[in-house]
Amino acid sequence: MRMLLIHSDYLEYEVRDKAIKNPEPINEEQRKGRLDEVLAVFASVEKVDEVNPDEVVEKALAEIKDVAGQVKAERVFVYPFAHLSSDLAKPDVALDVLRKLEERLKEEGFEVRRAPFGYYKAFRLSCKGHPLAELSRTVVPEGEVNK
Ligand SMILES: C[C@@H](O)[C@H](N)C(=O)N[C@H]1[C@@H](O)[C@H](n2cnc3c(N)ncnc32)O[C@@H]1CO
Numbered sequence: 001m002r003m004l005l006i007h008s009d010y011l012e013y014e015v016r017d018k019a020i021k022n023p024e025p026i027n028e029e030q031r032k033g034r035l036d037e038v039l040a041v042f043a044s045v046e047k048v049d050e051v052n053p054d055e056v057v058e059k060a061l062a063e064i065k066d067v068a069g070q071v072k073a074e075r076v077f078v079y080p081f082a083h084l085s086s087d088l089a090k091p092d093v094a095l096d097v098l099r100k101l102e103e104r105l106k107e108e109g110f111e112v113r114r115a116p117f118g119y120y121k122a123f124r125l126s127c128k129g130h131p132l133a134e135l136s137r138t139v140v141p142e143g144e145v146n147k
Contacts, residue, residue, distance in 0.1 A: 001049050001056050001097065001140075002084040003063065004042040007071045007133040009126035011040040011079070016120040019082075020091055023118025035113050039064070039073035040125060043101070044084035045094035052141035053093060057100045059139035064101075065108060071132050078102050078114040079123075084136075091118060 012034035015026065041064055049056040064076060080098055082088055089097070095117045102114040115121060127133050 001046055001060050001138070002044045003060065003137045003139075004081070004084060005064070005067050005135045005137065006040040006042070006125060007067075007073060007128050007130070008038050008040050008077075009128060010034060010036045011038055011077045011123065011125050013079070013115050013121045013123040015116055016122055018118065019120045020118040022091070024095060024116050026116045026119075030116055033113050033115060035075050035077050035111070037073070038075040038077045039068050039071065040077045040079060042079045042081035042084065043098060044081055045089040045097045046085045046140075047087045047089050048140050049089050049097060050093050051143065053097045054100070055141045056139055057097055057104060060101055060137075061104045061108065063137040063139060064105065067132070067135055067137070068110070071130075075111040075113075076105050078105070078112065080115060080117045 015031045105112045
């Protein structure tokens with residue numbers, strides 16, 4: 001999984017059109033979302049992650065906790081983002097991974113939102129611009145590291 005982590009004053013999105021045949025079903029309330037004082041995590045789940053999705057969730061969680069601790073962020077916005085990799089996981093695997101990541105972040109005490117999966121979305125982001133405000137992390141299942 002490839003992640004772009006942006007420490008932001010806010011991130012807000014609004015769902016537009018479907019971007020895949022079967023996007024995640026959403027209710028009216030999920031069509032828009034905003035969090036203030038947030039660590040935005042733009043995430044591309046990759047084909048290699050299909051080997052062990054649960055392990056990749058734990059590794060991504062560790063990286064997000066590390067960065068959130070450094071920038072003192074208590075809120076995390078998980079944002080499905082298909083543009084950080086040229087070798088994407090299948091949508092059903094990707095959605096499962098991002099749902100689990102959201103769940104684990106909540107278990108670790110973060111306030112978490114996850115943007116809807118499978119849609120084009122308009123979004124606004126206000127990056128804080130400090131030295132740790134823009135970071136990227138890549139995590140892969142253990143067995144894949146040395147290939
Ligand atoms: C389109 C752009 O504006 C929007 N921001 C977008 O990227 N939408 C993506 C994700 O929500 C989701 N999606 C599909 N596969 C994946 C994957 N492997 N990892 C993450 N998301 C995925 O499906 C959409 C189309 O790829």
